[in-house]
Amino acid sequence: MAERGDAVAGSLPSSAGSDFAERARLFESEIEQVVVGQSRAIKLLTIAIIAHGHVLLEGDVGVGKTTLLRAAARGLGGAYERVEGTIDLMPTDLIYHTYLDEDGRPRVEPGPVLRNGSELSIFFFNEINRARPQVHSLLLRLMAERSVSAFNKEYTLPHMLVFADRNRIEREETFELPAAARDRFFMEIGISAPGDPETSKALAFDPRYHDTDALISQVPEGILDHLRLPEISRDIQQSVKASEAIQSYVVNLWKAARNPAAAGIEIDGVDMTRLVQGGPSPRGMSYLIRAARAAAWLDGRAAIMPEDVRGVFKEVMAHRIFFQPVYELRRDMIAPALCKSLFDFVPVP
DSSP states (O other): OHHHHHHHHOOOOGGGTHHHHHHHHHHHHHHHHHSTTOHHHHHHHHHHHHTTOOEEEEEOTTSSHHHHHHHHHHHHOSEEEEEEOOTTOOHHHHHEEEEEOTTSOEEEEEOTTTTTGGGEEEEEEETGGGSOHHHHHHHHHHHHHSEEEETTEEEEOTTOEEEEEEESSOOTTOOOOOHHHHHHOSEEEEEOOOOOHHHHHHHHHOGGGTOHHHHHTTSOTTSSOGGGHHHHHHHHHHHSBOOHHHHHHHHHHHHHHHOTTTTTOOOTTOOHHHHEEEOOOHHHHHHHHHHHHHHHHHTTOSBOOHHHHHHHHHHHHGGGSEEOHHHHTTHHHHHHHHHHHHHHHSOOO
């Protein structure tokens, strides 16, 4: 228990950007004013941005996924590009577009990925699962390397964050993201309709929430300095510590997630020996620590606590646990149950 006390007593060095932390909390509160009933999702999105990680939102139609991502993009500032996932979208559509000018001559111009060069801050991919696998492949490189080759030149996109949303209802003319692409998303955050009656009533009857463009315009532009994000993120990872007890805890969670049957975990109606086809990778575990450090930093602490790990675990790890096909269609039920069981079976330091 001494280590927990040490963690609470720790303080963040000034180099971690205390002013940036205040602005991050302002960023979160401003978005909560326009995207109501989604406090947890907004908190998680803020953590992902502070950790400089890409985000995928998943949920039913009309629950505010696009509104949330557009509001976050406005609050983050910088150059913004958006594409719509369609079945006829091709990889080249992201890199360049061709047209005939007023003189009838063919022209080639940079597409949404390259239009703003290294100033690109947010690349928003709406309904990503409507795009073909070829597009997913290009997106994979953009997310992994923040660079792309075009016009005999290498373009770097050091500040780019990919925001994407996925419609989980419609299955026709959609393409499931491959495991490699899903693994590149720092977090996969579920969005559902608010359960609070007052919030539901406001969303249905208050005209303020019916004009999305006007609503998003209420978020101040550039609350966070996107140019500082990579530096701040690196600083946080170096300054926020993880005790030996926390390190052991995370490793034990990792082992149990990879082989839940060996950990003694049981879920009703599931053969645990056949459930997991592939568990989280070392990269996934490093992302978990990145998120936990960012969460601790936002709360003003210089060391990770168990609640930091548990608070981000499902959104960082669940989409990196791949089930056997017989259980994959029940992922929405099984994944949360598995994460909860991991917390129940793995001792907390």
